[in-house]
Amino acid sequence: MIATAEKEPKRSWENTDISSLTSIRYSEVISLRPDYTPHWLKDALITLFHIASLPENWDSYGGPTPSSTAVNNALTFMRAVQVEDLPVPNIVPVPGGGIQIEWSIAHRELELEFLSDGSVEYLEIEDEKPIHEDKIIPANNSQLQSLLLWLTHAATRKNR
């Protein structure tokens, strides 16, 4: 008997520019199959959609609508995350047009700010103290995944 590898079904929302979605189309995007979509990702996509729809001056200080570059880079990063059992991140708008994703696991926090110019600024926090920040130009997925690895090691240390 020849074993046949089951091909993962193509996800309809892949390669979709989320900033161009209308609410009707978005309902198609978030109807993801629960058998292979991590819980955190589905919630994160819903939040990201709402943030992408913020109007000009949403912050009351003249802040622009989150840029499509920032939104799509955040989306691309989250799609590429291979870890399924992450907590749901906080996804928040940044007044200058960026998107920030924040994760907290045990004693570590990671802030990833996707800027409108395509770069990413990050901050590592340990025991509530900022310990390192830097900028990645342009957004480099392997570097971002390394930062996520740093974060998830907090759970490993906690479980010892």
Added chain:
Amino acid sequence: MPPPERIDDPSVRDNECLWRRVHPRDIIRDSESGELRPTSAAFRPSDEMSVDIGSLTTAEAVLSNYPHHSLIEFTAGIVRKEGGIVVRDPLPDNPSHALVCGKNPEGRLTKSQAKKIQQSSKWVIRKTP
């Protein structure tokens, strides 16, 4: 470094409270305490950060046109402790307006500065997000 034309104004005392409006989307639940708090992103506009000097206005006035926003406060002292400066910047319709300038060339707070200010901040008025 802050923009070169900006000089810290010592007449804004360290214990002076500086107020900033926070949009509901920039309020999150703290994973440790379970309390609602602003995200550090709320303190990261693209350049200098607008605030109001608390002793020169009222919370009601600052929120008068923004019924869904909350109001957070932090001291001028924490800004300076983290390497930032405070500058009075009165506007025709808002004499309490001031600017907080961070270490970035355009006056933007660094992420570490924004995080430290967030950690020290307190609610003046918190609306349910």
